[in-house]
Amino acid sequence: xxxxxxxxxxxxxxxxxxxxxxxxxxxxxxxxxxxxxxxxxxxxxxxxxxxxxxxxxxxxxxxxxxxxxxxxxxxxxxxxxxxxxxxxxxxxxxxxxxxxxxxxxxxxxxxxxxxxxxxxxxxxxxxxxxxxxxxxxxxxxxxxxxxxxxxxxxxxxxxxxxxxxxxxxxxxxxxxxxxxxxxxxxxxxxxxxxxxxxxxxxxxxxxxxxxxxxxxxxxxxxxxxxxxxxxxxxxxxxxxxxxxxxxxxxxxxxxxxxxxxxxxxxxxxxxxxxxxxxxxxxxxxxxxxxxxxxxxxxxxxxxxxxxxxxxxxxxxxxxxxxxxxxxxxxxxxxxxxxxxxxxxxxxxxxxxxxxxxxxxxxxxxxxxxxxxxxxxxxxxxxxxxxxxxxxxxxxxxxxxxxxxxxxxxxxxxxxxxxxxxxxxxxxxxxxxxxxxxxxxxxxxxxxxxxxxxxxxxxxxxxxxxxxxxxxxxxxxxxxxxxxxxxxxxx
Amino acid sequence: xxxxxxxxxxxxxxxxxxxxxxxxxxxxxxxxxxxxxxxxxxxxxxxxxxxxxxxxxxxxxxxxxxxxxxxxxxxxxxxxxxxxxxxxxxxxxxxxxxxxxxxxxxxxxxxxxxxxxxxxxxxxxxxxxxxxxxxxxxxxxxxxxxxx
Numbered sequence: 001x002x003x004x005x006x007x008x009x010x011x012x013x014x015x016x017x018x019x020x021x022x023x024x025x026x027x028x029x030x031x032x033x034x035x036x037x038x039x040x041x042x043x044x045x046x047x048x049x050x051x052x053x054x055x056x057x058x059x060x061x062x063x064x065x066x067x068x069x070x071x072x073x074x075x076x077x078x079x080x081x082x083x084x085x086x087x088x089x090x091x092x093x094x095x096x097x098x099x100x101x102x103x104x105x106x107x108x109x110x111x112x113x114x115x116x117x118x119x120x121x122x123x124x125x126x127x128x129x130x131x132x133x134x135x136x137x138x139x140x141x142x143x144x145x146x147x148x149x150x151x152x153x154x155x156x157x158x159x160x161x162x163x164x165x166x167x168x169x170x171x172x173x174x175x176x177x178x179x180x181x182x183x184x185x186x187x188x189x190x191x192x193x194x195x196x197x198x199x200x201x202x203x204x205x206x207x208x209x210x211x212x213x214x215x216x217x218x219x220x221x222x223x224x225x226x227x228x229x230x231x232x233x234x235x236x237x238x239x240x241x242x243x244x245x246x247x248x249x250x251x252x253x254x255x256x257x258x259x260x261x262x263x264x265x266x267x268x269x270x271x272x273x274x275x276x277x278x279x280x281x282x283x284x285x286x287x288x289x290x291x292x293x294x295x296x297x298x299x300x301x302x303x304x305x306x307x308x309x310x311x312x313x314x315x316x317x318x319x320x321x322x323x324x325x326x327x328x329x330x331x332x333x334x335x336x337x338x339x340x341x342x343x344x345x346x347x348x349x350x351x352x353x354x355x356x357x358x359x360x361x362x363x364x365x366x367x368x369x370x371x372x373x374x375x376x377x378x379x380x381x382x383x384x385x386x387x388x389x390x391x392x393x394x395x396x397x398x399x400x401x402x403x404x405x406x407x408x409x410x411x412x413x414x415x416x417x418x419x420x421x422x423x424x425x426x427x428x429x430x431x432x433x434x435x436x437x438x439x440x441x442x443x444x445x446x447x448x449x450x451x452x453x454x455x456x457x458x459x460x461x462x463x464x465x466x467x468x469x470x471x472x473x474x475x476x477x478x479x480x481x482x483x484x485x486x487x488x489x490x
Numbered sequence: 491x492x493x494x495x496x497x498x499x500x501x502x503x504x505x506x507x508x509x510x511x512x513x514x515x516x517x518x519x520x521x522x523x524x525x526x527x528x529x530x531x532x533x534x535x536x537x538x539x540x541x542x543x544x545x546x547x548x549x550x551x552x553x554x555x556x557x558x559x560x561x562x563x564x565x566x567x568x569x570x571x572x573x574x575x576x577x578x579x580x581x582x583x584x585x586x587x588x589x590x591x592x593x594x595x596x597x598x599x600x601x602x603x604x605x606x607x608x609x610x611x612x613x614x615x616x617x618x619x620x621x622x623x624x625x626x627x628x629x630x631x632x633x634x635x636x637x638x
Contacts (some may be wrong), residue, residue, distance in 0.1 A: 039575030040535045104567065105533050106601055108574060
């Protein structure tokens with residue numbers, strides 16, 4: 001027996017302390033989404049998930065609507081996206097179907113990942129297709145320490161966006177994720193896909209408040225390109241890196257300009273136990289991405305027409321940089337996550353014009369709806385703007401029950417460098433949201449999520465709500481949002 | 491990491507189980523009372539886990555000196571004995587407790603033709619000429635065949 005014990009301990013010590021660098025197997029987001037377990041993966045594993053949602057928003061209308069400068073009863077945060085037509089209702093937020101595996105199970109050196117979205121969200125709503133391919137990639141694992149993944153897939157990025165959405169503990173993203181990280185792609189000519197004149201008929205012929213002038217799906221934290229990555233175990237520490245080179249055009253698959261984006265990611269995690277998406281450990285990560293976006297200004301058309309290269313003229317390029325740092329602790333009982341994110345350039349200013357600027361209301365100063373430069377007075381400019389945000393998330397998995405309690409505070413400071421361009425004030429907005437929620441896990445694959453979000457939005461350098469044109473008139477009534485979502489993974 | 495943790499946990503658990511097992515009272519007596527051959531010919535990841543769990547549980551139940559367990563892998567099931575298999579640490583750990591892992595050479599040759607190179611097998615794998623023939627041989631010697 002002594003010999004047995006001695007052997008067992010010796011083996012355990014050899015594994016733990018041998019100093020051998022072992023490649024991790026599907027133990028973090030980079031590996032979970034990009035690789036399959038060696039010698040173990042099936043030819044095809046069909047999988048997916050469905051997330052039906054009920055939401056109710058209790059925000060109030062702009063009480064000054066109808067007076068000069070107050071054109072809209074409701075702004076986007078008061079209505080339920082992606083339709084922006086109601087404050088209460090059901091939606092199929094996500095319905096995704098995919099397949100993954102290794103085409104030749106004998107060869108673990110090649111694997112694939114495929115996923116498509118059938119739900120109603122800003123990947124599919126009013127952007128030309130009710131079904132959207134979100135992931136289609138092939139990974140080559142031939143080179144130790146440098147796996148290669150090519151296709152469209154999640155870029156290595158901040159934790160909230162990088163994690164698998166079907167294990168996300170909340171229903172809605174933080175504001176910094178939804179606004180700063182979730183990239184919007186305007187059409188080249190900057191023209192509105194919907195006229196933003198109050199009362200003007202929208203593309204679908206009704207007379208509702210016009211929002212969402214974008215006609216392409218959002219980036220969904222994805223890009224098409226090539227990534228080098230891998231993960232290594234040093235004792236209990238799982239350290240990963242990823243470097244990606246991509247189009248910078250989200251899930252639009254093809255490229256829209258000659259510029260490419262670069263994404264870098266580094267993480268290290270002290271692993272406590274478990275496996276897969278809910279592995280327990282303490283992770284630290286840092287990431288960054290850098291690219292350029294091309295826009296064409298219709299107010300400065302190219303002399304003599306588009307030319308042989310079909311460029312309409314007015315070509316302008318803007319930097320788009322994002323970077324951040326964060327940590328996540330999860331010991332199976334408590335969870336703490338916090339991230340700080342910063343963005344420079346291409347700051348999304350809300351679904352008003354299909355651009356990254358905000359102009360004076362239609363008619364003011366000779367402005368024509370949708371135009372972004374002269375003669376429209378420019379109130380805010382996100383094209384070269386800067387923003388920052390953070391959040392802290394706490395979770396408690398109540399022992400011996402199926403309940404999980406969650407609370408999250410998030411803060412987004414939009415256009416931190418805003419200066420008075422025109423109008424009454426600078427358009428520096430602060431978005432503060434406190435979300436409390438619970439998850440009841442019916443089983444390992446099914447859960448009910450309930451969230452209540454208290455939102456406090458304010459244009460900090462503008463006067464308080466009152467008579468006259470003022471962004472705070474629109475934001476004053478933003479109030480609670482209640483959400484109930486079912487998740488079933490299959 | 492999973493492989494590492496699993497291997498460590500299995501090893502330590504078995505060490506603890508064995509240290510308290512009544513079967514140890516008979517330690518030193520090598521006449522096994524039970525003889526089981528486990529067949530894995532399926533490529534399913536769940537089957538891989540299952541067959542290893544069954545082997546572990548048999549040892550736990552009967553005690554290491556009272557049971558002989560041999561896992562015969564052939565066809566798609568041979569993937570369990572690939573060197574880079576995610577369960578390789580479990581395979582090695584079980585082999586230290588007397589579980590024999592037999593790898594069908596016919597399957598290895600067939601896979602070599604498909605892959606263009608010979609697949610590397612776990613160090614714990616013992617080559618046998620034909621997996622099915624090995625099972626027949628073992629059953630004739632009194633082994634009970636179990637296909638989890």
